[in-house]
Amino acid sequence: MMLMVSVQNLEEAKEAxxxxxxxxxxxxxxxxxxxxxxxxxxxxxxxAFPKEKHVSVTLGSVPEAVGTxxxxxxxxAALKATSVKVGFVSMNxxxxxxxxxxxxxxxxxxxxxxxxxxxxxxxLYKGIDPKLVVKLAKESGSDGILIDTLxxxxxxxxxxxxxxxxxxxxxEAKDLGMSTALSGALKISNFDTLxxxxxxxxxxxGAVCKGEDRYKGRVDSKAVANVKNELDMRVDGRIEVxxxxx
Amino acid sequence: MLVDATKKNCKGVITELEKAMVTIKDGDIVETIVYGIPxxxxxxxxxxxxxxxxxxxxxxxxxxxxxxxxxLRTA
Numbered sequence: 108m109m110l111m112v113s114v115q116n117l118e119e120a121k122e123a124x125x126x127x128x129x130x131x132x133x134x135x136x137x138x139x140x141x142x143x144x145x146x147x148x149x150x151x152x153x154x155a156f157p158k159e160k161h162v163s164v165t166l167g168s169v170p171e172a173v174g175t176x177x178x179x180x181x182x183x184a185a186l187k188a189t190s191v192k193v194g195f196v197s198m199n200x201x202x203x204x205x206x207x208x209x210x211x212x213x214x215x216x217x218x219x220x221x222x223x224x225x226x227x228x229x230x231l232y233k234g235i236d237p238k239l240v241v242k243l244a245k246e247s248g249s250d251g252i253l254i255d256t257l258x259x260x261x262x263x264x265x266x267x268x269x270x271x272x273x274x275x276x277x278x279e280a281k282d283l284g285m286s287t288a289l290s291g292a293l294k295i296s297n298f299d300t301l302x303x304x305x306x307x308x309x310x311x312x313g314a315v316c317k318g319e320d321r322y323k324g325r326v327d328s329k330a331v332a333n334v335k336n337e338l339d340m341r342v343d344g345r346i347e348v349x350x351x352x353x
Numbered sequence: 354m355l356v357d358a359t360k361k362n363c364k365g366v367i368t369e370l371e372k373a374m375v376t377i378k379d380g381d382i383v384e385t386i387v388y389g390i391p392x393x394x395x396x397x398x399x400x401x402x403x404x405x406x407x408x409x410x411x412x413x414x415x416x417x418x419x420x421x422x423x424x425l426r427t428a
Contacts, residue, residue: 343390
């Protein structure tokens with residue numbers, strides 16, 4: 108299980124890597140609903156680490172502008188991102204699918220992987236059913252899925268989707284050969300459940316920021332190392348999670 | 354056939370096992386080495402879903418070596 112840490116700049120990316128994060132995910136919290144960061148920032152982060160270090164790019168929840176999104180995905184690939192995440196909220200299924208198909212075409216010739224993302228709390232925004240993420244990814248030829256949350260009011264992924272639903276979606280995506288990622292204000296107290304679900308990637312930010320504040324705080328290498336260790340202890344069995352009563 | 358899935362990457366052991374299974378016939382054996390308990394549990398659950406049979410399991414530190422027999426599951 109890989110630990111993905113969301114960062115906003117090179118300084119945070121260096122803290123994440125120092126704390127042994129497997130993936131740094133570049134995003135921009137200043138834009139509504141988790142927007143994309145600026146190309147020079149992504150370029151700076153990508154060039155700071157060897158190719159083997161995963162640097163992903165988040166586009167966030169994208170608008171209904173298929174060509175624009177495809178071009179943004181192309182930009183992420185040109186910047187040599189390991190993967191690019193395209194998320195959907197207020198969009199119907201057909202448009203989301205068309206967007207992902209065009210994104211896939213835009214990635215032709217690049218190594219960058221396309222990740223389809225939905226949001227567990229999208230019903231709050233009259234958005235797309237998050238459980239459609241595997242179908243979306245499969246029909247569009249995407250390489251992986253991400254389920255995240257938009258609400259950052261203290262509630263997290265498990266306030267909106269239960270363990271069984273997430274496990275079933277994760278297993279279904281794995282059977283189809285996709286990578287699987289879960290995120291959404293996750294904390295160490297969620298790790299028992301997360302490890303039972305066993306996504307390939309667990310994404311965090313608030314949990315590794317000073318003061319656990321995803322907006323005002325900054326990614327801290329010691330907090331990253333602690334979170335990584337907590338995850339590893341559950342994976343290798345030093346902390347038992349499979350025989351616990353849920 | 355041996356599927357060593359201990360190397361960390363975004364796509365996990367199930368993808369590798371799915372790939373291996375299409376190359377063999379019912380009754381043939383794949384041995385896989387996986388890192389950690391969650392991946393071991395995934396292999397067991399995947400075998401149940403897909404109708405494969407789990408044979409031997411051997412633990413070596415944090416790695417598990419598991420024998421999977423394609424098909425043959427009747428329950």
